[in-house]
Amino acid sequence: MPEPSERTDSLDGVKVGMTGRQQEVVTEDLTVGGHVEGMPLVYGTPMMIMLMEKASGRAVAAHLPQGWATVGSEVNIRHLAPTPVGRTVTATAEVVEVQGRSVLFAVEAHDGDRKIGEGVHRRGGVDPECFA
Numbered sequence: 001m002p003e004p005s006e007r008t009d010s011l012d013g014v015k016v017g018m019t020g021r022q023q024e025v026v027t028e029d030l031t032v033g034g035h036v037e038g039m040p041l042v043y044g045t046p047m048m049i050m051l052m053e054k055a056s057g058r059a060v061a062a063h064l065p066q067g068w069a070t071v072g073s074e075v076n077i078r079h080l081a082p083t084p085v086g087r088t089v090t091a092t093a094e095v096v097e098v099q100g101r102s103v104l105f106a107v108e109a110h111d112g113d114r115k116i117g118e119g120v121h122r123r124g125g126v127d128p129e130c131f132a
Helices: 045-063
Strands: 019-025 069-079 088-099 102-111 114-126
Touching: 019 045, 045 069, 045 088, 045 102, 045 114, 069 102, 088 114
Parallel strands: none
Antiparallel strands: 019 088, 069 114, 088 102, 102 114
């Protein structure tokens, strides 16, 4: 059995304070109205959450064991304001807790200077070969 310092199945490289960022321009297919007839053409909550998940994954990707990834397991998000088509949304994520293979992130989304979303998101570290 490998020594603890040789293990490659832990998230020892992931540290509190690591950050990630992801951006996208709101297009009609990213709006509520683009998916639900009669609804306004504003950025959809599920799309904002996905952007936050991407930012979270980016925060730790380079510090995972080789070949590993993270998968989302929990979200607690508030969507605070609508964003129209054409605006750029930036999501940021910061590691606030690491417990075993679980990483908790504080996440935010901004539409320019305005905060449009906030909350927490948890991801788990996995070996995709074993996970599948």
